[in-house]
Amino acid sequence: MDNDEFSTPVSASRSSVPWSTSVKRDSLAADLERDPQLSTAKRKQRTQAFHSQMTFASLERQVASLQTSKAELEAKIREKDAVIDRLEGDRRWLSDREKEEREEKERERKEREEEKRKLSSDLRALRNSFQALRGEHDDLQDEYSNLKRQSSQTIATQKADTTTLSRQVALLQDELASVQAIAEQRSNALEELQLQFDELSEAQANTSRLSSGGGTEEDENWSIVREELHRQANHLRTVETANAKMNSELIMLRHRNTSLEVLKEQKRELEKKVSGVEQLKEKVVRLEAELDAARQEREDWASKSASTPSVAVTQSLSDLRLKYATLLEENGSNVALLHRREKELEDAQERENAFGKRIEDLEAEIELLKEGLTRAEQRASLAEREVGFQQAMLASFTAEETHDGVNTSRLDDVAKQRVSQLESLLADYKATIAKLESEINDLTGDLSSTGGDRRPRVEIIKDLESERHKREAAESALRELESTTESQVEQIDKLEQTLFELQGEIGGGRHIPPGVRVLSLRDNPASQWEDLSRKALERVKDENEALLKRLKELEESGVRGRGGNGGQTGEDEELVPRKSWEAAIQEKEELEEALKQKEKRLIRLKQVFSAKTDEFKEAIASILGVKLAFYPNGQVRVTSQFDLNAAFVFQPTKPPSASSLGKSNSEAMTMKLVAKGEGGPEELPQLMRYWVEQEQCIPCFLASVTLECYEKMKREGLRPAV
Amino acid sequence: MAPTKQAPTRQAITLKGSTNLVTEFFKYAANTILFQRGVYPADDFHMVKKYGQTVLVTQDLALENYLDKILKQVNKWLLTGAVTQLVLAIISKDSRVTMERWVFDINLVEQEQPTGASGSAPAKPESEIQAEIRNILKQIVSTVTFLPVIDEPTVFNILAYTSESADIPADEWVDTDPLAIEASKSQQVKLRSFSTDVHRIEAMVAYRYEG
Numbered sequence: 057m058d059n060d061e062f063s064t065p066v067s068a069s070r071s072s073v074p075w076s077t078s079v080k081r082d083s084l085a086a087d088l089e090r091d092p093q094l095s096t097a098k099r100k101q102r103t104q105a106f107h108s109q110m111t112f113a114s115l116e117r118q119v120a121s122l123q124t125s126k127a128e129l130e131a132k133i134r135e136k137d138a139v140i141d142r143l144e145g146d147r148r149w150l151s152d153r154e155k156e157e158r159e160e161k162e163r164e165r166k167e168r169e170e171e172k173r174k175l176s177s178d179l180r181a182l183r184n185s186f187q188a189l190r191g192e193h194d195d196l197q198d199e200y201s202n203l204k205r206q207s208s209q210t211i212a213t214q215k216a217d218t219t220t221l222s223r224q225v226a227l228l229q230d231e232l233a234s235v236q237a238i239a240e241q242r243s244n245a246l247e248e249l250q251l252q253f254d255e256l257s258e259a260q261a262n263t264s265r266l267s268s269g270g271g272t273e274e275d276e277n278w279s280i281v282r283e284e285l286h287r288q289a290n291h292l293r294t295v296e297t298a299n300a301k302m303n304s305e306l307i308m309l310r311h312r313n314t315s316l317e318v319l320k321e322q323k324r325e326l327e328k329k330v331s332g333v334e335q336l337k338e339k340v341v342r343l344e345a346e347l348d349a350a351r352q353e354r355e356d357w358a359s360k361s362a363s364t365p366s367v368a369v370t371q372s373l374s375d376l377r378l379k380y381a382t383l384l385e386e387n388g389s390n391v392a393l394l395h396r397r398e399k400e401l402e403d404a405q406e407r408e409n410a411f412g413k414r415i416e417d418l419e420a421e422i423e424l425l426k427e428g429l430t431r432a433e434q435r436a437s438l439a440e441r442e443v444g445f446q447q448a449m450l451a452s453f454t455a456e457e458t459h460d461g462v463n464t465s466r467l468d469d470v471a472k473q474r475v476s477q478l479e480s481l482l483a484d485y486k487a488t489i490a491k492l493e494s495e496i497n498d499l500t501g502d503l504s505s506t507g508g509d510r511r512p513r514v515e516i517i518k519d520l521e522s523e524r525h526k527r528e529a530a531e532s533a534l535r536e537l538e539s540t541t542e543s544q545v546e547q548i549d550k551l552e553q554t555l556f557e558l559q560g561e562i563g564g565g566r567h568i569p570p571g572v573r574v575l576s577l578r579d580n581p582a583s584q585w586e587d588l589s590r591k592a593l594e595r596v597k598d599e600n601e602a603l604l605k606r607l608k609e610l611e612e613s614g615v616r617g618r619g620g621n622g623g624q625t626g627e628d629e630e631l632v633p634r635k636s637w638e639a640a641i642q643e644k645e646e647l648e649e650a651l652k653q654k655e656k657r658l659i660r661l662k663q664v665f666s667a668k669t670d671e672f673k674e675a676i677a678s679i680l681g682v683k684l685a686f687y688p689n690g691q692v693r694v695t696s697q698f699d700l701n702a703a704f705v706f707q708p709t710k711p712p713s714a715s716s717l718g719k720s721n722s723e724a725m726t727m728k729l730v731a732k733g734e735g736g737p738e739e740l741p742q743l744m745r746y747w748v749e750q751e752q753c754i755p756c757f758l759a760s761v762t763l764e765c766y767e768k769m770k771r772e773g774l775r776p777a778v
Numbered sequence: 779m780a781p782t783k784q785a786p787t788r789q790a791i792t793l794k795g796s797t798n799l800v801t802e803f804f805k806y807a808a809n810t811i812l813f814q815r816g817v818y819p820a821d822d823f824h825m826v827k828k829y830g831q832t833v834l835v836t837q838d839l840a841l842e843n844y845l846d847k848i849l850k851q852v853n854k855w856l857l858t859g860a861v862t863q864l865v866l867a868i869i870s871k872d873s874r875v876t877m878e879r880w881v882f883d884i885n886l887v888e889q890e891q892p893t894g895a896s897g898s899a900p901a902k903p904e905s906e907i908q909a910e911i912r913n914i915l916k917q918i919v920s921t922v923t924f925l926p927v928i929d930e931p932t933v934f935n936i937l938a939y940t941s942e943s944a945d946i947p948a949d950e951w952v953d954t955d956p957l958a959i960e961a962s963k964s965q966q967v968k969l970r971s972f973s974t975d976v977h978r979i980e981a982m983v984a985y986r987y988e989g
Contacts, residue, residue, distance in 0.1 A: 180837070184824045191827040560966035563881040563984040565865070565958035568939070572862060575938045575946065576954040577848055581841070582869055582935040589871075689943055707943070 178373070182354070185380060189347060192387060196340060199394060200333060207330050207401060214323050214408060218316050221415060225309050228422060232306050235429060239299050242436065245492065246292050249443070252481060253285055256450070259474055263457065277453065281446050288439045295432050302425055309418060312411075319411065326404060329397065336393065343386060350379055437496045444489050447482050454478060604637070681762045694758065698765035702740075706754070739764055796976035797856040801849050803911050803972070803979065804864060804882065808845060808936070809835045810918050811866055811880050815925075817934050829912045848936050851947070856977070859886055860944035865937040867957040870930055876957045876986065877928060880918075883980040887973060902975055910972030914981055917969050924967070925985055959986045 260278055357372045454475050561567040568574060677683050677697055685693040696702040740761070747757035806828060813823045813834045818841065823834040836842060855861035866880040937954065940946070969981035 180824070188825065188827060195827065195830075556966075556968060559883075559968070559982060560964065560984060561961075562863075563879060563966050563982045564961065564964040565867075565876070565879055565956035565984075566961055566964075568956055569862075571942050572939050573942055573944070573946075574954055574956045575940055575951045576935055577844065578950055578952050580844065580935045582867075582933050585871055585933045586874075688948070691943070 179358075182373075182376065182380075186347070186351065186354070189380075189383060189387070193340065193344060193347070196387075196390060196394070197337075200337060200340070203333065203394070203397060203401070204330060207326060210401070210405060210408070211323050211327060214319065217408070217412070218320060221316055222313060224415075224419075225313050228309060229306060232302050235302065236299055239295055243292055243296065245488065246288060249485070249488070250285060250289065252485065253281070256478060256481065257282070259478060260450075263471065263474070277449065281450075284439070284442055284446060288436075288443075291432070291435055291439060295436070298425070298428055298432060305418075305421065305425070312414065312418070316411065319407065322404060322407075326400070329400070333397065336390065339386075339390065343383065346379075346383065350376065350383075433496060437493065440489050440492055440496075444486065447485055447489075451479070451482055608634070680758070681766070682758060696762055696765045698762065698769040702761060702765055704758075793857065793976050796974040797853055799907065799974055800856060800884070800977050800979060801853045803914075804852065805845060805849055806833050806835070806911075806915060807880075807882070807918060807981075808866055809833065810915055811868075812836065812841075812934065814919055814922050815868055815878065815928060815932070817868060817932050829908050829915065831912055831915070833915065847950075848938075851951070852938065855938070855940060855944060856884070858944070860940050861938055862941065863939035865939070865957075866934060867937060868928070868932050868934050869957065871933050872930060876959050877932060878925065878983060878985040879957065879959060881982045881984065883982070885978040885980070887976055887978050902973070907972060907974055910970070914970045914972055914979075918981075921967070921969075921983060925983070926987055959984055963988055 257278055353372065354376065357369065357376075458472075458475060558567075562569065673684055681697045683695040683697055685695070687693065691705055691707045694704045694706065743757060743760050743764075747753055747760065809823070810833060812818050813820065813836075818836060818838060822836050822838045822841075824837055825832045826835045827833075836845075852861060852864065862884055864882045864884065867876050868878040868880075869876050935954075935957065937956065938951075963986050964984055965987045966982060966984040969983060971978060971980040973979070
């Protein structure tokens, strides 16, 4: 069958053509042979052929025309394309324009925002300046009060100084007067002495003239005496000059006193200036008022600014700025004034200091003068002693003379009389010298050192030795102590170093001291940042998950779309390790489920626990008559059921776990009492003293308190508060 | 809990006054550190005159509120003597590593109250205290010269070291990690201290240093 089908068309087509030709030939042949009717048919055939030829030609013409029209159409299409291209270009240009416009708008908006920001920053700056002004005003007030206080202090101190100085001056004057009186006494006495001496020397000269033997020796003695007298006279003169100097000093001191008066005057002036500062204060108050007004205005302005922004705002702003500038100026002038005042005060203080120094110098000088005086007095006493010695010599001379007179028998009665007179004079001298010495002693009063020195010198030396030994011992002890202190200082240094390192440990947060909690505010910037980043992470995770899902969808659709393209699908699977990813997700879900269950169990356990604790508390309340409240820091509050005012707080000292206080008696509890009023305060102190301090048994204490409270409640006819 | 002492002498600073002084100091110290260490942008700060010098104080409302909240609580703790240390920790935003810890030790000054008025030392004048505070703030500013440069975004946290028995508002304050710096990379510098008649504040900065 198949073969037939395959063969038939080809053979049929091929065989048909020769058949047709053969038919035509047959017909032609027939034409020649048969009747002319056949030729008409032939003509018909020919016309038909011609027709067909004609139609063919027309068809060809039609084809040609169609081809031309097609070409025309193609040209048209090309034109259209060109037009489309141009239009597209136009569109692009327009879109560009649009984009530009949008950008411009954006820019303008930014500018507006910039302006807004600038305005707000201006506002902020103004607010700042206002605050700064307020601060400055406060500072000014402070400074002003300080100045006032300082000036009053200086005034008080200066007054005190002047009073002391005047007192000192009076004292010094008294001293000077007394010293002058003494000096005058001395000079009188000395003059008397000199007169007597002159007389004596004359007598001596007479006697020497009388007595020719041994005259030269006496002359020499007399010359010594005279020299001595001269020396004394000189000494007297120096004392007088000292006196004169002291007088001049006194005058100077008086001058100083007057200058002190001047100082007082200046102080009064300063006080007046301080009163001027009061005016300044008023000014400050006015400034403050102005500031307040400015603030008001600014607030007004702020409220206005929401509604009418442009001109009024700028005007008020400029006004405010102007005011601010003027305020600044005033402030500057005030500051300058203050500075000037401060400087004046400083000057006054300096002057005062200088005066104080001068006073000190004067005091030192007075001390020096006093010392000079005592020295002069000592010298005078020495001189007087020497005079006494000379008198003794003189007495011996006269004795010798009398002896000589007896031996030689040349003595006159007159001479004898003279000698006796001289002797009496000498006795007078001695008496006056003794008197003067006693006076000097009274004045100086320094005999004790010489008197005490003479007798126990050995003892004193011994004492000195022992003292020296003691001193040496003390010095050695001191050296030892110094060495120990040095070593201790070294140790301290070392310890300080270790302390610094340990502080670094604590400062670095690596060590937390025991009994210390580290706390931070729950809502702090670090945690906020953490939350923020966690949120971002979660968002990214979500996005990732969504993307993965999308990828999966795409992959699936891609596999379907591309059909049998095996290489492509292989690559897609490599993009995401799908299987492990899904396994991980599943694992995660399982774990989350487990966690939820665990949490649920925990919550249930907590509930059970709280129920149990409530039961426990109730049991304790009903059995012991005491309510317990546990604080998170380990403290326990105990309240008596019968008297809610009797409450005690217990705190376990060492182990924080030992919250139950019933059993462990040995544990010393630090205890604080919050008992108020009726909660058995009559016996409470005694109970506490007995049970807590002596017996250290807190359960017994609580039991007795419970008993007391119950009885009290019964007495008052109340019911237990449950 | 140590019993709160009463004002020892008539002229001396009271516990409350000292507490307020210390709290105020913390405010300005924290602001100075946050400005100097660049934890917040410099634009957020404005100048305020305090302790006789200009101090920079933040204008960020959230930060202000945070500091106020902390300082109020610290004030309460100071009155009861419950707080022993305050720490301002600066933490890197990216790595969560603690860069610096500014530590302020708070010590109560012992006072020999029973000896009577004759034995107690004269009260410290407030000007002297202010001078000490000024010196600390200046030193904080000067630490910028030796502390390592921080060139990454940071965030800070304030930790309070309190005694275990202290009263703590449980819903606001939580126990937290001490934000330690590991020992091998930690350096510390002791700063100045200041004291009132009641408190003594010792400042210190521990910082992370790798090099």
